[in-house]
Amino acid sequence: MKWLLRTFFRTLRLILTPVLLLLERLSAPMGLVRAPEAQADVDRQCGDLALYQFRSCPFCIKVRQEMRRLSLNIEKRDAQHDAAHREALLQGGGKPMVPCLRIRDEQGNSRWMYESGDIIEYLRGRFGH
Numbered sequence: 001m002k003w004l005l006r007t008f009f010r011t012l013r014l015i016l017t018p019v020l021l022l023l024e025r026l027s028a029p030m031g032l033v034r035a036p037e038a039q040a041d042v043d044r045q046c047g048d049l050a051l052y053q054f055r056s057c058p059f060c061i062k063v064r065q066e067m068r069r070l071s072l073n074i075e076k077r078d079a080q081h082d083a084a085h086r087e088a089l090l091q092g093g094g095k096p097m098v099p100c101l102r103i104r105d106e107q108g109n110s111r112w113m114y115e116s117g118d119i120i121e122y123l124r125g126r127f128g129h
């Protein structure tokens with residue numbers, strides 16, 4: 001019975017993943033347009049951020065859509081298929097849960113933010129108009 005359930009969910013994931021990724025691409029929002037100097041400053045600030053994510057996670061897709069809307073060039077790290085990123089997420093954040101935004105301050109200290117709603121609120125507060 002356990003084998004059957006596992007097979008069912010793997011098959012479901014194989015079917016839904018391309019659909020989710022296609023919907024993400026088709027519904028991509030227009031990016032915020034900033035003056036070149038302002039965008040360069042935002043890009044510099046984004047260098048201190050990294051999003052740990054799974055490619056087909058609906059909550060990760062939600063965060064990536066907001067990153068597009070705000071025109072943020074935040075590094076995306078695949079914690080599903082890259083063991084080094086998964087381990088960094090576990091060691092730094094304490095849980096292997098995504099999405100997770102790593103925020104590094106000027107002193108090099110890292111803060112790990114989980115929950116898509118919290119991440120989106122943080123990004124809007126820091127980079128929105």
